[in-house]
Amino acid sequence: MDDQTHHSGNDGEKIPIVPTEVMNDAKREAHLKKRYAESSANTAEAVAYWLGKDEIPTNMKDLKKTLDEVMGLNLSFDIILREMVIGGKETGILFVNGLINADVTTLILNRLTLLSPEDLENHALNAIKNQYIPYVQVSETNKLSVAINESLTGQSAIFVEGEGRAIILDTRTYPSRSPDEPQIERVVRGSRDGFTETLLTNINLVRRRVRDPGLHCEIIKVGRRTQTDVGLVFIDDIVDRVQVEAIRDKIQKLDLEGLPLADKQLEEAIVNRGWHPYPLVRYSERPDVVASHLLEGRVVVMVDTSPSVMIMPTTFFDLCQHAEENRQTPFMGTYLRWIRFGGIFASMFLLPLWMLLVVHPELKPPLLEILGPQENAKLPIIMQFLIIEFGVDLMRLAAVHTPTPLSSAMGLIAAILIGDIAVKTGFFVNEVVLYMAVAAIGMFATPSYELGLANRAFRLVLLIAVALFGVKGFVIGTTLLILLLATHRSYNSSYLWPFIPFSAKSMGEVLLRKPLLYSRKRPSLNKTRDNSKMGPEMKPDGNEA
Known part of the structure; x- marks a missing residue:
């Protein structure tokens, strides 16, 4: 090992890149001090820190020493530099074990081992790349940071002694699962494939x-x-x-x-x-x-x-739609959409409205005289709602972390031990539990999980506003929600479109799941360059003109 091999640091100081085990005490201390002082934010800075510039060394020894410092070549078990002699030239292939297609890589290496020195007399790297690699996705780079980054994504980098460049082979194969049906967006009829992590x-x-x-x-x-x-x-x-x-x-x-x-x-x-x-x-x-x-x-x-x-x-109304509506007939799709809208409305306003009518019974119309607790409980209505809201969220979090075989047992605990016994002991009234269950079902029926959580947060705020200020709290809270959503912008698009600004035609498409041939234009919200979905000769009856 040549102790006289040097490189320039960021400060221009010449520091030897040699393994610490062959250094004397002074050199080892200086090397470790420099290693511990490194604070590179990215690969390019790390290469420049240890090599002086972001280029691929022409000497394989310098390359291995730099890879050892930058990416832990001799420290991480899965970082591999396979060294070979190809056509009389020292060659190394850098890859991450487990992220490459071993069969393809082995095929390429088998072919390269058949090369003779005469095959690589002039421009060895170009000859290997253009004539002797039977692969499709091949590129080239002269920056070591690029070669390292591509290797960490699962590609392979081939270095040849004296070239100062590297060949990048896209030999990636990631560990992944098969495309299964998403858990949240299930449909009765339709495709069962879903996105994966790749x-x-x-x-x-x-x-x-x-x-x-x-x-x-x-x-x-x-x-x-x-x-x-x-x-x-x-x-x-x-x-x-x-x-x-x-x-x-x-x-x-x-x-x-x-x-x-x-x-x-x-x-x-x-x-x-x-x-x-x-x-x-x-x-x-x-x-x-x-x-x-x-x-x-x-x-x-x-x-x-x-x-x-x-x-x-x-938009808000986009988040309320589900694929199941388009898998049914237009009539049934519209029906399902209205049921879903009703569930979303119930998840937001059912509890505040009921509590408002309980606090102000004079607001109840004659047909709704049956509403309201028929007996008193030990806790105020607002406290009952807040405790049950907390309990529902706690059960939702517990369901996520509960193993599937135990989920049924957890449901029985929630339904019998918590709900029934809480009512019998007088802490809650039956109607509070009933309406809270309906609101929870509406939240879980919301197609967008994020929208369901946001609606639940608004419901909590509205409940507290009604408890504190009565009718004024309900009116002011609802008005603030509309203003909050109306001023919300999604990349310069109105969040409440087509309700605000109002578009009768687009609002009709939100409320009704139109037949395919009646929906001829793309939504104007998207400002598309081509807003037509079908040719002008196609009639709604399915026949061409």
Whole structure:
């Protein structure tokens, strides 16, 4: 090992890159001091820190020493640099064990071992790349940081002594599960495939349904350390390009350490919602739902390692719709939509309205005289509601963490031990438990989980406002909610569209699940370049003119 091999640090100081075990005490102390002082924010800074510049060394010894410091070549068991002699030249292939396709990599290496020195006399790297690698996805780089980052994504980097460049082979194969039906967006009839945690699989599931050459998927890397792949998906000749540019610009300007929690962190970073409880994007795990929104001119953002994707822009009424409505006849689809709207309304207003009529019985019309507790309880009505709200949330969290075989037992505990006994002991009245159950069902019937949680938070606020101020609290609270939603913007689109601003035609499509051939235009909210869904000669009866 040559102790005289040097490189330049950030301060220009020449420091030897040699293993600490062959250094004398002074050199080892200086080397460890430099190692502990490193605070690189990304791979390029780390390479420049240890090598002096972000280039691929022509000497294999310098390359191995730099890889040892930057990515723990001899420390991490899964970081592999397979060294070989190919055509008389020292060669190394860098990869992460477990993220590459071993069969493809072995086939390529078998072919390269057959090369002779005469085959690589001139421009060895070009000859290997252009003549002797029987593979499709091959690229080249002269930056060591790029080669390291690509290797960490599952690709392979081939280094050749004396070249100063590397060949990048896309030999990735990620551990993933099969596309199963999403748990939240189940349908009675329809496809059973859903998105997985692998970005490439998710894109292919969409392309299978939208075989349009205008379907574009741009990949943007986000995160200095995680280098997370974010896919921006849209149909080029339909979508509003101004909106695409705005979303792309926000993603590219992110200067974050990473996105370990995937799409949720990205949403907070690019939507800038702050403390607003209502979601500005629609999450979906169904490829057919995403394909239909792409055809409407929406923009879809996919994040690697997440089985859900974000659809933008979205409105309050978009979050109230479900795929099941379009899997039934228009009449039954409309019926199901109204039932769902009723459940959402009940989850927001049923409890405050009932408590308002209890506090002010003079407001009850004659037909509703039966409403109100028939007997008194030991706790005030508002305390009963708050305790049960807390209990429902506690049971919901417990259900998430409860193993499936024990879920039935937990349901019996909630229904019998908590609900029934609480009423019999006089702490709660029957109607409080009944209406709370109806409101909880309405919350869980909301297609968007995020919207259901936001509606529940509003219900709590409205309950407290009614308890404190009565009718004024209910009116002011409801008015503030409408103002809060009306001023909410989803990428310069009104959150309450088509109710505010009002559009009679679009509002009709929200309330009614129209037959396919009657829905001829794309939503005007999306500002699409092509707003027609079908040719002008297609009649609503299904026949051509």
